[in-house]
Amino acid sequence: MDDWFLCYKDKSELPPLDFNATCMKHGRYVIYYNERLKEVTYPDSYQIPTTTELCEVIVHGCAKKGVYGVNCDLPCPVNCQEQRCHIVNGSCLGCKPGWTGDTCDKQCDPGFYGENCQKHCKDYCVNATCNRTDGGCLAGYIQENKPEKVDLAHGKTSYQTLSAPLDPQDPTRFISSNAVDRDPSSCTRNYEIGRTSPHTSVLWRVNLGDIYSIYSIRILFKDYGSVYEKRQRGRFAGFSIHISNSTDRDNWFLCYKDKSGLPPLDFSTTCMKHGRYVIYYNERLKNITYPVGYQTTIITELCEVIVHGCAKKRVYGLNCDLPCSVNCQEHSCNIVNGTCLGCKPGWTGDKCDKFCSIGKFGIHCKETCSGHCLNDTNCDHVNGSCNKGCDNGYTGDGCIKSCERGLFGPDCSQKCSINCHTPNECTITDGSCVCSPGWTGSPHCNKECDEGFYGENCHAHCRDYCINATCNRTDGNCLVGFIKGNTFEKEIDGEEGGHSDANKIVQKDTILYQELHVIENESAYQELHYEKNPYENLESTVN
Structure with a gap:
């Protein structure tokens, strides 16, 4: 759906049942879509809900690719991207790399290249000129500007464990920095480790100073000539190389692990990773049987550790001149093919180019x-x-x-009605609630009972014995007074001591007054006179 291109959107007017629209686009799929979303107010004439019944969908266009015009017989310009052009006027929908203009008939200006000529030639190209298609330098490179692979470890800060004792005649003879000085005659040296030593492991590392894209690592181990070659290779054997962004061992990433064979004293391996620290590690553990040729007690002597990679960050390729995707995590990508080593949040795909x-x-x-x-x-x-x-x-x-209790609506910005039956409780979407007695109105109970009605949702009528049929809108008590001789309903318990609604019955009594008097409410009665036979007076009157 993210790739859909809107061709037509019906608006408030009702469309004809035989509908046509002009849509001059290129595509493989034609999609009809409709919706009825909840809590959206649609025009009065819209049907809600709706049923879709499509009898015919007719798509007119050119059967041949790469053509346009009334009869679909005019070829699109040759430099149109994928030979796609506007079906009426032939203008290109995009240009091939190296071309620009409505019909892609104009070459890129000097110093520019790529699709629609939007990219600048690299600053290391002589005269800033390059191939208008791919950006390759036409007149050669300016060497000092060329971002090629370099030795990232040369002269950088290093560290080692178990350093051999200093030579008073030459204090720098065995120090860790000898492995990054680019003088193969000076080497590091450690105390021995292994079966005849209290120590079992040795470590050397270099701090590249920042996180770089690494391509390969080369190690020169001390070579004493052919007589001692097997011994030296046996000391070198079993080592591992790690890459890390910190000195914490839990964050080491294994780049290479030497196995049963004896390694050459001039060793190289490809290690396409990103990191700040390059770590050499070896060990000789007690009670472990090592392969034939391994020295069980070893001294480590590293003469050079050379780390090749891109001097610039966030780039890859043979010349370290292609930018990693901006959506790569930390802008880090594979130094060869540019695939991201991880994506920023929200992105996916090999080059993190997909939502x-x-x-x-x-x-x-x-x-x-x-x-x-x-x-x-x-x-x-x-x-x-x-x-x-x-x-x-x-x-x-x-x-x-x-929404928290008492709030509802957009961003919970509205308060529930004070007229809700349960204070501060209403539906969080629209604020609807059960109304308190004396109130009605959907959804917010914002209307008082009409005159003559009372109770929950104003469903109850005021008693006919209330003067002017008016009563309290909450409990139905007469507001003005009672009319003499009218009847009313009195609730009594169905059984002694019972109070449940199921046990209540309704009994009609005739209230007789000795004289007509007006009182404010029922509680103001001083006396109620019930005669044993309330119909006797009526009978005598009739006779």
């Missing part, structure tokens, strides 16, 4: 969006935030937090 799929975000695209972004829009592929806001009832950057 997370819909509904996902974060590192390795493993995080899931909340699902509460406004109108079901997708969350931000990097941090999961909802850039267009939250659905009603949710708040926070990622819309993961529902």
Whole structure:
């Protein structure tokens, strides 16, 4: 869906059932899409819900590729990217590298190259001129500017364990920096390790000064000539090389591990990694049987450790002149093919050039969006935030937090009605609630009962014995007074001592007054007179 190109969007007017639209684009798929989203107000004439019934979808266009015009018989310009051009006027939808202009008929100006001539020739090209297609230098390189592979370890800070005692005549004879001085005649030296020593391991490392893209590592081990070659190779055997961004061993990355064969004293290996520290490590553990040829008690003598890689960061390629993808984690990529060693949050793919799929975000695209972004829009592929806001009832950057009690609506910015039956409780989306007695109105209980009604949702009528049929909108008590001789309903318990609603019955009594008097409410009665036979007076009157 991220690759869709909008051709037409129907708006508020109702479309004809036989619909046509002009859409001059190139593509393989034609997609019809419709939706009815919750909590979206659509025009009155829209059907909600809706059913889709497509009888025909007719797509007119050129059957041949690379042509345009009324009869699809005019060839697109030869420099159009993929020979694609506008079906009416023939303008290119994109140019091949090295060309620009509406019809891609203009070569790149000097100093520029690539698609639409948007890239500058490298500053190490003589006269800043390059091939307009791929950017290769036409007149050669300026050597001092060329970002080729270099020795990253030369002269850098080094460290070793178990350094041999200083020679009073030559204090620098065995120090760790001898391995990065580029003088093969000066070497490091350590105390022996192994079966006849209290020590079992030895370490040497160089600090490159920053995190670099490494290509290869070469080690020159001390060579005393053919007589001692086997002994020296046996001392060298079993070593390992590690790359790390810190000195913490838990963060070491194994670059190479020597196995059963005896290594040459001039050793090289490819190690395409990124790191700040290059570490040489060897050990001779007690009670371990080592392969034939291994020296079980060893002295380490490193004459040179050469680390080749790109002097510039964030680049790769034969000449270290191609930029790593901006979405590579720490801008680090494989020094040969440019594949990222890891992606920034929100990106995926070998070169981290693809968004997370819909509904996902974060590192390795493993995080899931909340699902509460406004109108079901997708969350931000990097941090999961909802850039267009939250659905009603949710708040926070990622819309993961529902409204607190008493709040509702967009970003939880509205308060529940004080007329809700349970104070500060309402539906977080629209604020609807059960109304307190005396109030009605959907959804916010913002309307008082009409005159003559009371109770929950104003469903109950005021008693007919209330003067003017008016009563308290909450409990139904007469506001003005009672009319003499009318009837009312009185609730009594169905069984002695019982108070449940199921046990209540309704009994109608006739209230007779000795005289007509108006009182403010029922509680103001001083006396109620019930006659044993309330119908006797009526009978005598009739007779």
